[in-house]
Amino acid sequence: MRTFRLAPDNMTFGFMRLRRVSYPFSALMSIISVLMFLSWGLNFGIDFAGGTLMEVRAKSGQADLSALRGLGDRFALGEVEVQAFGGNADATLRIRLQPGGDAAQQAAVERVRETLGAAYEFRRVEVVGPRVSGELVQSGTLGVVLSIISVLIYLWFRYEWQLAIAAVIATMHDLLLTVGFFAVTRLEFNITSIAAILTIVGLSLNETVVVLDRIREMMKKYKKLPIPQMIDLSINAVLSRTIMTSTTTTLALLALVLFGGHVIQSFSLAMMWGVLVATYSSIFICSPILIYLGVRDATDKG
C-alpha cells in the first residue's frame, strides 16, 4: 500500500546552506517585531488595561452601531470602541477604564446596562478594575519569566552548553516573533494570550528538542563528518516527523480558528503562528548556531 507523504524519503536537502538567507530574514523579522512592539505597543485587552467589555446581541436582529458608539459621548465615558461581528445582531463594546476607581467602573456599566437593557441581550460583561488589571500584568509577566527560567534550567541539565544556547536562542526568537505578531496584527492581548505564549514556548522547545536529540545522536555516530553535513543529515532524518506534527497541530488549530467561536479566536490564531515559527526556527535558527559554536568539541570532551 502506497501512503501519502509531504516530505519524500531519503531527502538530502542542504538546510545549512540556507542559513545565509534565514539568518538575515529572522534578524529582519526580529527587528520589525521589536520596533512594532516599541512604537505601536500591544493592543492590551481589558485584562491588562482595565475597563469594560460587553458583548451584546440586538433583540431586533440589527445592532445600531452608531447609537452604541454614541454612548461614550452621551454618558461621558470616553471613547467606546464598538465592533460588529458574526451576524448583524452582535457587537462588542469596549469602554475604557473610568477615572475614579472600581465604583466608577460599576456606575458606568450600570448606566449602559440600563440604557441598552430593553433592546439588547447582554451575552457577556467583563469589568476589570485598575488594581486587578495591575495584578494580572504582574502575574502574566511572572508567568512568562518563570517559564523562560524553567526552560533554561531544563536545558542546562539536558544538553551540552552549545546545544542549550542554540535552544535558548531559538525559543527567544519564537517568543519575540510571537510578540511581534500581536503587535502587528493588533490582536487583543489578554490573559489567554499569555497562555498562548507559554504554550508556544512549550511547542517551540518541543520542536527544538526533537531536532537537537537527533543531532546529538548523529554526532556520536558520524564523528568524521563535517558539522554542517552532519546537521543536514539530522534535519533530513527528522524532517518528515517535523512536517507531519506541525501539519496535524496546524490542522487542529485551524479547526479552532474557523469553528471555535470568536471568544478564543485570537488565542488560536496566535498559537497557529507559534507552531509555524517554532517549526521554522527549530530547523533554520537553532541548528545552524551549532556550526558557529563548534559543537564537535563538546562531544569529544563529553
Place this chain on the structure above:
Amino acid sequence: MLRFARWKVVSILAMTLVSIFLIVPSLLPADLRSAMQKTLPHWVPTQAIVLGLDLQGGAHLLLEVDSNDVLRSQLNNLRDDVRRILREENARLTGGIGLQGRMVQVRVPDAGDRGRALPKLRALAIPAGSSLGAVGAPVYEINEQADGLVQIIVTEAGVNERVRRAVDQTIEVLRRRVDALGTTEPNIQRQGADRVLVQVPGLQDTNRLKEILGTTAKLEFRMVADAGANPADVDQLDQTDQPGKIPVEKRVMVEGEDLTDAQPSFDQRSGEPIVNFRFNIRGGQRFGEATSANVGRPFAIVLDNKVISAPRILGPITGGSGQISGRFTVEQANNLSILLRAGALPAKLSIVEERTVGPGLGQDSIEAGKRAAYVAGVLVFCYMLITYGVFGIFADLALAIHIIMIFAGLVLLQATLTLPGIAGIVLTIGMAVDSNVLIYERIREESRAGRSVVSALDAGFNRAFATIIDSQSTMFVAAVILYFLGSGPVRGFAVSLGLGILTTVVTAVTMTRMMIALWFRFGRPQKLPI
C-alpha cells in the same frame, strides 16, 4: 517488542474501560443523571463534567473589603475604649480624644492620672483573637510623648487581623445572602488578604446579585432631631425616596443586629410592599423604651446612612416587631428583607472584577468547541490514515481513547472544563499523534536502513521513547506553570493540556505498541506497511 506482559494488557484495557465508564454520565441528560445518583450504589460514577462559568453561563465577581473602612471602625472602637478607661480612672484631659491616621491620641497632663490609666490602656494591646495559645503580634502600640501626650497606634498586624476577621464575617454574610437567592451551587471563597470571590453559575440577573452583594445593609433606628438639638449630635442624612436631607440624632436606638427575622409583605391598608421584622429580646426592649419615651415624635429608619422613612411614633411599640415602609417596589422589599435577614457586612465592599457570561453565549461556546473538536478530529484522523495506513488506524484508535481518557481525568479530578480547556483538548488532538509520528518515522528509518520488520519495530519504539519523554515534558512544564499562575478559564486550559500530555504517553506509546504487537503476532507480515 512482541512479548507483552499479560498484566500490562489487562491494566490498559481496564484503564480504557474505567475511562469510558467515567464519561458516560456526562453524556446523559441531567434528570436521568440525578435519578441514577439516587438509585445506583455509591461506587458507580454518576458525576458529570464540571463546566466553567464561561460554558454554562453565570457570574464571577471579585469583591474587595474596604480595609480603610475596617480601620475606621477599629479606630472608633478604640476611641470608645480609651474614653471609657480614662473616665473610669477619673483622668483629666486637655482637649478631646483625637483620631489621626492610624492612631488615637489624647493629652493627659497629670502624671498620676497617666500612671493609673496606662497599664489599662496597655492591656488593650493584647490581641483578643489569639486563641489556642498562639502569641499574636500586639494589636496596638502605645507611645508616651512629652507633655503628657499619649498615642495609641494600631499596628500593621492589628489592621491585618481585623481585615482577616472582616473577610471571614463578610463570607458568612454573603453566603446567607446568596443562598437566599435560591441559586444552585454558588461558590464563595476567600482570595488573598482582603478579597472574596463569588461565583454563581447559571444566574440570569446579575444586577440583582450585585445589588445584594454590594449593599452593606447597616440598619439603624434613630430619632429625628428636634430643631433645638446641639448640631454636634446631629447628622444630616439623605433620603432614599425624595431629595433633601433630614436631621437625625447621632445616637442609635436599636441596630439591625438585633433583628431576628425580616419578611416582605404588603401593607394591609395601602397595599404597598413593606418589610415586616421582629426584634430579639434586647432589641424589643430597647425599641419599646425608646418609643415609649418619644411618643408623638418622628423617628428615622436608616439604612447605610440613608433615611428610608421617618414615621411618627403613634404609641409605644412594645411587641418586639414592626414594619418598614418606604415606597418600595416588590423587588426592593424582597431584597431588603434578604439583606436584613442575612445581617450587615462588617465593612464596605467594592466590586473589583466582574465577569458574567449569559447562558446563550455559554451554549454557543459549547457548540463552537464541539464543532472545532469534531473537525480537528476528522482532519487529523484522515491525515494519519492516508499517511500511515494500518498504523494510522492504530494511532487513530489510540487518539480516540486518548480523548476519552482526558475527559475521564476531568471527571475524576472534578476539574473544570472551560472554553480554553476545550481548545487545549483540540490542541492535544494535534499533538497526541506527535508521539506516534515520532515512533513511526523512526520505524521507517530503521527499516530503510535494512533492519528486519521486528527489529525495526523494536528499535523504532525504543529510540523514539527518549525523545517523546523529552518533548512531552517540556509541554508539561508549560502546563504546570500555567496552572499555578492562571485562574478560571486559563487554568482550565492548563488542566486539559496537562492531562492530555499524561494520557498521550499511555495511549500513543503503550497502547499503539500493544496494537502493533498483536497485529504482528497474528499477521506475521514480511514487510512494513509504512
